[in-house]
Amino acid sequence: MLRRMSPVLARKSPAGSDLEGLLTAVPWKRGRARAGDGPLFLSTQLAENHAASRRCYHRGRPRDENYREQVYSMADGTELFEIIHTTRAMRRLKPDPVPDALINRILEAGQCAPNGANAQQWCFLVVKDRGIKQAVQVWYQRAFDEVIGPHYRSSAPPPGMDPERYRRQAAAVQYLTEHFHEAPVWIVPCLQQQPTKRWSGASIYPAVQNMLLAARALGLGATLTTRHLVYEKETEAALGLPPGVHSYAIIPIGYPIGKFGPVRRGPLHQIVYKDRWGQAWDGT
Numbered sequence: 248m249l250r251r252m253s254p255v256l257a258r259k260s261p262a263g264s265d266l267e268g269l270l271t272a273v274p275w276k277r278g279r280a281r282a283g284d285g286p287l288f289l290s291t292q293l294a295e296n297h298a299a300s301r302r303c304y305h306r307g308r309p310r311d312e313n314y315r316e317q318v319y320s321m322a323d324g325t326e327l328f329e330i331i332h333t334t335r336a337m338r339r340l341k342p343d344p345v346p347d348a349l350i351n352r353i354l355e356a357g358q359c360a361p362n363g364a365n366a367q368q369w370c371f372l373v374v375k376d377r378g379i380k381q382a383v384q385v386w387y388q389r390a391f392d393e394v395i396g397p398h399y400r401s402s403a404p405p406p407g408m409d410p411e412r413y414r415r416q417a418a419a420v421q422y423l424t425e426h427f428h429e430a431p432v433w434i435v436p437c438l439q440q441q442p443t444k445r446w447s448g449a450s451i452y453p454a455v456q457n458m459l460l461a462a463r464a465l466g467l468g469a470t471l472t473t474r475h476l477v478y479e480k481e482t483e484a485a486l487g488l489p490p491g492v493h494s495y496a497i498i499p500i501g502y503p504i505g506k507f508g509p510v511r512r513g514p515l516h517q518i519v520y521k522d523r524w525g526q527a528w529d530g531t
C-alpha cells in the first residue's frame with residue numbers, strides 16, 4: 248500500500264484523506280502509481296502532492312473551493328498588477344455582513360507581510376461589536392470636525408487630481424466619517440511596542456497593505472485610516488487595548504456601494520530620480 252510507504256506523509260495528510268484522496272484533491276498533480284513505478288517516483292509524487300494539499304487544506308479542513316484557482320490564476324502577475332492599480336480607498340460600504348472566511352483570508356494575507364526580524368510582534372483585533380465601533384466613531388468624527396474637514400476645505404487638489412475629483416474625495420471622507428461604525432467589520436492592526444522611531448510602523452504597514460490588496464481581490468472595499476490616533480488614548484481605551492499594545496490603523500471593511508476604479512497619482516517622472524537627486528529617471 249502506498250500509505251505504508253510513507254507513514255509520515257500519510258499521518259500528516261488532511262483528516263480523512265489518503266494518497267488517492269490527495270491525488271484527486273489536487274488535480275494538477277493527478278499522477279497515478281502504476282506497477283513498476285519505483286519508490287522515488289512514489290515518494291516524489293507524495294511529497295509534491297502533500298505540499299500542494301497543504302495549500303488546499305488548513306488544519307485538516309479544506310480551504311474554500313476556489314482557493315487553488317484564486318491563488319494560481321494570479322501566476323502570470325497580470326491580475327496582481329490590476330489589483331494594485333485598482334486598490335483605492337473604498338469609503339462607501341454596505342452594512343451587509345462579511346463572512347468570517349473572507350476576513351480570515353484577509354488576515355492570512357496580512358500575516359504574510361515582511362516584518363522586522365520576523366518577530367511578528369503584531370496582533371489584529373477584528374471588531375464587529377457596534378457599541379465599540381460607535382464609541383470610537385465619536386472621536387473619529389471629532390477629529391474630522393477639528394482637523395480633517397478644515398484641511399480639505401482649505402487645501403488644493405494633490406497631484407493627479409482635478410478640483411472636482413478632490414471635492415468628491417472630500418465628500419467620501421465625510422461619508423466614511425459619519426458611517427464609520429456601520430462598516431460590518433474593522434480590522435485594527437496593532438504592535439506590541441511603543442512607536443518611537445521613524446521606522447516604528449514599518450513592521451505593520453506592509454501587513455496593512457497586504458490586507459487592502461486581499462480585500463480588493465475578494466471584491467471587498469476597505470480603507471486605511473489612522474485618524475483615530477488624533478485621539479489615541481480615548482480610542483484605544485474604547486477598543487480595550489491592553490497596556491503596551493498600540494494600534495496603527497483601523498481598516499473598515501465591507502461590500503462596496505460604488506465600483507472599483509483606477510487610483511489617481513501624479514506622473515512617475517516627477518517623483519523618481521536616477522543616481523543623483525534631481526536627475527531625471529528615464530526608465531520607461
Ligand SMILES: Cc1cc2nc3c(=O)[nH]c(=O)nc-3n(C[C@H](O)[C@H](O)[C@H](O)COP(=O)(O)O)c2cc1C
Nearest residue numbers: 334335336338420423470471472473474475510511
Ligand atoms: C497614513 C494614512 C492615513 C490615512 N487615514 C485616513 C483616514 O483616517 N480616513 C480616510 O478616509 N482615509 C485615510 N487614508 C486614505 C487616504 O486618504 C487615501 O489613501 C488617499 O487619499 C489616496 O486615495 P486612493 O487610495 O483612493 O487613491 C489614509 C491613508 C494613509 C496612507
